[in-house]
Amino acid sequence: xxxxxxxxxxxxxxxxxxxxxxxxxxxxxxxxxxxxxxxxxxxxxxxxxxxxxxxxxxxxxxxxxxxxxxxxxxxxxxxxxxxxxxxxxxxxxxxxxxxxxxxxxxxxxxxxxxx
Amino acid sequence: xxxxxxxxxxxxxxxxxxxxxxxxxxxxxxxxxxxxxxxxxxxxxxxxxxxxxxxxxxxxxxxxxxxxxxxxxxxxxxxxxxxxxxxxxxxxxxxxxxxxxxxxxxxxxxxxxxx
DNA sequence: CGTTCATATGAATCGCTGTTCATATATTAG
DNA sequence: CTAATATATGAACAGCGATTCATATGAACG
Numbered sequence: 001x002x003x004x005x006x007x008x009x010x011x012x013x014x015x016x017x018x019x020x021x022x023x024x025x026x027x028x029x030x031x032x033x034x035x036x037x038x039x040x041x042x043x044x045x046x047x048x049x050x051x052x053x054x055x056x057x058x059x060x061x062x063x064x065x066x067x068x069x070x071x072x073x074x075x076x077x078x079x080x081x082x083x084x085x086x087x088x089x090x091x092x093x094x095x096x097x098x099x100x101x102x103x104x105x106x107x108x109x110x111x112x113x114x115x
Numbered sequence: 116x117x118x119x120x121x122x123x124x125x126x127x128x129x130x131x132x133x134x135x136x137x138x139x140x141x142x143x144x145x146x147x148x149x150x151x152x153x154x155x156x157x158x159x160x161x162x163x164x165x166x167x168x169x170x171x172x173x174x175x176x177x178x179x180x181x182x183x184x185x186x187x188x189x190x191x192x193x194x195x196x197x198x199x200x201x202x203x204x205x206x207x208x209x210x211x212x213x214x215x216x217x218x219x220x221x222x223x224x225x226x227x228x229x230x
Numbered sequence: 231c232g233t234t235c236a237t238a239t240g241a242a243t244c245g246c247t248g249t250t251c252a253t254a255t256a257t258t259a260g
Numbered sequence: 261c262t263a264a265t266a267t268a269t270g271a272a273c274a275g276c277g278a279t280t281c282a283t284a285t286g287a288a289c290g
Contacts, residue, residue, distance in 0.1 A: 005168040012161045030148030035141045053120040085266045095221040106210040
């Protein structure tokens with residue numbers, strides 16, 4: 001007979017958020033989980049930028065960048081501002097900075113040789 | 116003639132981390148960007164758990180969970196402990212808690228109606 | 231040793247997603 | 261209005277990755 005773990009299961013089930021919330025959370029991190037998007041976000045940490053500047057910076061197509069910016073915008077991670085023909089993108093809030101920073105810290109500690 | 120943005124580009128290029136680091140960062144977030152893995156991590160925030168308990172909790176195959184646990188382990192996000200036939204998984208550090216919490220905060224503010 | 235329970239692993243499949251290409255929209259200049 | 265620049269978008273394609281299925285490993289127990 002298989003072993004029992006109803007006790008733990010009940011406890012965990014109680015505190016587990018709804019499926020929908022957990023999916024939303026995964027979707028958010030999915031956005032950070034792409035090299036191109038991470039680079040865009042990192043660049044925007046420094047200063048607002050127009051699309052072609054980002055494309056130039058990353059050595060990628062304007063189209064590719066535009067597609068990614070759309071995803072970032074849909075997730076409310078960036079916002080835009082028009083100035084003539086040019087559109088400047090910027091971070092919409094400071095959460096990006098904190099989230100990225102936390103990721104960084106984990107990477108650093110991970111690469112440390114054990115003391 | 117296309118418009119100029121060398122000034123900003125130079126500044127940003129200076130402070131942009133190496134490609135390798137940015138990829139590692141994206142890879143880290145990629146791990147959080149899957150519903151199954153987020154759920155596993157969330158469960159482990161509460162208490163350590165054996166594989167079949169997690170499978171039971173999420174209503175998924177033992178095999179599927181095992182595959183995901185391997186990914187989490189390779190990324191040093193979880194560790195394991197053997198007790199007879201059973202193997203208990205636990206979070207390897209508290210960064211998971213902080214990273215997830217930050218993601219949460221963004222979600223909450225995002226869903227707020229503007230004041 | 232052989233059986234049972236718990237977990238791991240490898241191959242195959244199938245859906246998702248990032249890029250490309252072609253084209254559309256928008257703004258400014260002439 | 262036409263041309264040029266800047267960005268957006270849609271369809272198509274390719275590669276990756278999560279699950280499934282079958283099977284292997286590993287431990288305890290008689």
